[in-house]
Amino acid sequence: MPRLHGNKRDRRHLALTSLLMLASVIAHAEAIRPEGLSALQELRIAEGNDDAQRLLITDRADKVVLDTGKVLPRIENEFSPNSYDGYLAELLAERQARATAIDLQGERHALLSPTTQAGDYLLLITREEDNGAYNFNLKFRYDGTTKSFALSQILLNENDTQCDQSLLSSYAMDSKALGATSIADFDGSRAFGTLRALRLAHQTSASTAEKLMPEAVASNFDAALKACQAGNAQELKTLVGYFLSSDEDGACGPGNYIVEKYYFPQRVGWSNDLGFLFEQAGHYPEAVELLQHITRRHPDRVVANLNLADAYWALGEREQAREAYGQYHDKMLAAQKQARIPPRVLERK
Known part of the structure; x- marks a missing residue:
């Protein structure tokens, strides 16, 4: 057009x-x-x-x-x-x-x-x-x-x-x-x-x-979250794929659009959940891009550190993963929520 x-x-x-x-x-x-x-x-x-x-x-x-x-x-x-x-x-x-x-x-x-x-x-x-x-x-x-x-x-x-x-x-x-x-x-x-x-x-x-937020984005997110909660990995991957942009010359790296498109300052929890869905669907670079921005802008979003650490770990970036796991661990201790820390955090931090 x-x-x-x-x-x-x-x-x-x-x-x-x-x-x-x-x-x-x-x-x-x-x-x-x-x-x-x-x-x-x-x-x-x-x-x-x-x-x-x-x-x-x-x-x-x-x-x-x-x-x-x-x-x-x-x-x-x-x-x-x-x-x-x-x-x-x-x-x-x-x-x-x-x-x-x-x-x-x-x-x-x-x-x-x-x-x-x-x-x-x-x-x-x-x-x-x-x-x-x-x-x-x-x-x-x-x-x-x-x-x-x-x-x-x-x-x-x-x-x-x-x-x-x-x-x-x-x-x-x-x-x-x-x-x-x-x-x-x-x-x-x-x-x-x-x-x-x-x-x-x-x-x-x-x-x-x-x-x-575009109505289509909100609707697709709801469907993807439902698929994730139901354990339907293939449907989750398909639905999360609709959030991605691409072009013929490969210029659509996550750094070119993910934050501007999917970070909503008035709905940070929603953006964090989308970062989690990116990670669960295997789109780790997109997850890192979005979650890294959230942890920098909103250090109080403790769970975002865990989601970011998991994405780094899946990418094989162990040093960054350990740092994020450590930040999550320290913040959970400070909030006296050590009983809710997943075992993998203690193993990897």
Whole structure:
């Protein structure tokens, strides 16, 4: 699938001048949120003037609910002559506690998002020439009573630039950072610069943004954990294999994606359990990569030291294994839990 940031002018023109046909709206709504179908039918993105970058949104009776030239600017790209950056626009029907993310490849991902409310949304997707690393999704929730769109969520989507270009992570950013609360006071040009600065700050500082887990990842994890608990080694290996990335030239080593994709700061226990599943399924380098990060960032996660030690031992890296076993042993003694220390720890430390 082509990238969203390629062929900008053609894509922008298509996005702004094409109607969201009722047939496609019905198909999308039935798949996502049947109870919101009637509300979603009220909206479509109608024809806009390409030069003026006008965004016109009407209801099904062609009554205008939004008419603005500030939302979809043409922003000259500072590196590519005659190229323009900006936004793509479309409509979404979201489920309760689920958020749709659309990444640079145009792929849709359902994310677990407790704060997301079911309803109809205007989605703005940033597009930038030669940016193969990330994009932003701006969600404006539609209120059918007031015919208004309130800014409800900003997603920063990071793609894997070293492996298969797939989605690495999605972060729910502080929506107050834009200085706009609705589409009525949203200035696309000003917001574009603010979003760039927001991403830079996210990279260079200790970000507290919540990392959202893809629904498919959570579901696959639950199935893998169930297989592990049932002692079904073959099913476990198959399911855990779905977590791995690969490409033809072998650039997808664990160090290129495992931590960014599967370390969730707000769900460290989940990440530790996935590291354990990697080890149980025989994917020892992936286990080491994830568990090593956890033990460094969260020294209080005692069991992570044991899981890390087991992965090192399976790789034949005895020195690192003994060190991790020793750390686990010492922390268990300090917690007065020596009776729960597995015999192998005493044999190997």
